[in-house]
Amino acid sequence: MTDRTYTIGELAKFFDVTPRSIRFYEEQDLLTPERIGQSRVYHTKDKVRLKLILRGKRLGFSLAEVKNLFELYDSNPNSAAQLEAMLQMTEHKRALLRQQLDDIQMLMNELDEVESRCREELNELERGN
Structure with a gap:
């Protein structure tokens, strides 16, 4: 069975990313395509x-x-x-996301309070006219 190969354009289209993104990942040593002349061949x-x-x-x-x-x-x-590394990374990421979720909920509560006060004041102004 032969290994299927891809051009940068085929991979970009398949994953809906730009060829530039793929080249960036290559620069970061995350991808190592084969070089044939000036062309990249991805396996x-x-x-x-x-x-x-x-x-x-x-x-x-x-x-x-x-x-x-x-x-x-x-x-x-x-x-x-x-x-083990993946488990540690996911635990850390989960803790960060929980903190962000708590922060977002706190901000939502504050926005609810501000909105409520504004509506009350607006109602009072409209009744006063």
């Missing part, structure tokens, strides 16, 4: 990594965190160290 491994990069970004992980996971995987696929 299935690169496609999977791009999918993981984008998923990591969507979950709020930094590119450095994603790179760290890739390095752990490359040094020892399916290792306990990689899984």
Whole structure:
């Protein structure tokens, strides 16, 4: 079975990202396409990594965190160290999101109070006229 290859344009279209984004991930050593002349040739491994990069970004992980996971995987696929690192990262991310959620709820409550006061004052002004 031969490994499927992709152009940068095909990957960009498949994942709905710009070729520039893919080149940026390459500059960050997250992707390592094969070079044939001036062309980049991406393999299935690169496609999977791009999918993981984008998923990591969507979950709020930094590119450095994603790179760290890739390095752990490359040094020892399916290792306990990689899984432990992922668990620590998800726990940390979850704690940050909970804090943000608490902060947002507090701001929403404050906005509700301000809105309520403004409506009350507006009603009083309208009754006074």
